[in-house]
Amino acid sequence: MNKVIRIGTRDSELALWQAKTVQNALEKAGHKTELVPVKSTGDLNLDQPLYEMGITGIFTKTLDVAMIKGEIDIAVHSMKDVPTALPKGIVEAAVLKRANTKDILIHKGLDFLESEGIIATGSLRRKAQWLNKHPNHKVVDLRGNVNTRMKKLDDNDWNGAIFAAAGLERIALKPDNFTDLNWMIPAPAQGAMLVVAMEEDEFTRKALALLNHRESEITVHIEREFLKVLEGGCTAPIGALATIDKDLVYFEGALFSLDGKEKIGVEKTVSIHDIENLGRRCAEEILNNGGAKLMQQIKAEINTEG
Known part of the structure; x- marks a missing residue:
């Protein structure tokens, strides 16, 4: 069958990198593919904290709709962004081999750790764990894609910001001024990429099954x-x-x-x-x-x- 598998993705640099990784794997297996970038609500509203927008599904909703409407065949996500309950008709088709699970601190020097400081993150999980370890610090909200957040860190007088190591490593943005937060427990499925498809689309699901990494699937x-x-x-x-x-x-x-x-x-x-x-x-x-x-x-x- 010569079906072209249409790959839906958010259009940030990281999301496109993830989608192209899946595209390359599918094409290597002999399938024809096409990338279809889609803008999500989460990317468009950068001023409102994620949890106020109902974080569950904020980065996946637009792609879910496009898939259900038949505009795309699969969607590629950072798995930690995906709601634990998928919309009716959409199923997990592959969990790719997991990357680095750690959170890292991008900083402007570490002198502040023992005194007062300002750390930026848009994640409730990272904020709570940072304050648990550094109760004297202030944590400010940081939103946007990886590139936007890196620029905001440069433009503000914050001491540092917390990022997922995997995202920065994937698009070669990890700077020298970072430290691994080995004590911080990551988000569930952090570092994993998930590909979803329509349950009824047997051709596409069979194609994606070859990309699944069993050990990563079990842990996430x-x-x-x-x-x-x-x-x-x-x-x-x-x-x-x-x-x-x-x-x-x-x-x-x-x-x-x-x-x-x-x-x-x-x-x-x-x-x-x-x-x-x-x-x-x-x-x-x-x-x-x-x-x-x-x-x-x-x-x-x-x-x-x-």
């Missing part, structure tokens, strides 16, 4: 299950990371209060044969250890701010 699904059970439809500062070492799966996850003062965490090491519902089990442990009450508090605070 554990993290996203953890997120789904904890969130209950509400955006919150949640970190999760699952890793596989031979026959063992190591999981670390945490829920933070918005101001970072409270942290409820969980760590588990299980056999690869015992991973069914691992994300759910870890989430339920947090909910039972005060997480349910903390989630109610977070929901109330976000509704008040909104």
Whole structure:
């Protein structure tokens, strides 16, 4: 069959890099493809914090609509941006091999760490974890694509800004003045790329199945299950990371209060044969250890701010 697989993508440099990576892999396998850039609501509104716009799906909604309308066949996303529940008719078709999962700090010198400082991030998770470790610091909102955020850091008197290492590495923007935040728990599925397709489109799903990386698929699904059970439809500062070492799966996850003062965490090491519902089990442990009450508090605070 000579079907041309139309690849929908956001038109930022990073999103296009991700889409072209999938395009190259499909073409190498003998398929014909076409890139279809689409502007998303999340890219167009740079002044409003993500959580006020209902962060769930803000970067994927436009592509979902285009796919359901038949304008594109697949969409490529940073998996951490994708809601844990996909729209009806759209399914996960491939999780690509995961890249660097770390958060990094781009800084203008590290002298401020032991005193007062200003850090920029648009992420509730990063903000809460930074304040948990550096309660004397101020955290300001930072929005836009990677290039925009790097420029804003240069143009302001902030001490630093937090980025996902994978995004900067993919488009060769990672500067020398960075430090790995090894203590910061990443977003569920950080560093992973997801390709989605229509459930009924067997040709495209079969083509994409060859791109799937099984180990990455396992770990991100554990993290996203953890997120789904904890969130209950509400955006919150949640970190999760699952890793596989031979026959063992190591999981670390945490829920933070918005101001970072409270942290409820969980760590588990299980056999690869015992991973069914691992994300759910870890989430339920947090909910039972005060997480349910903390989630109610977070929901109330976000509704008040909104």
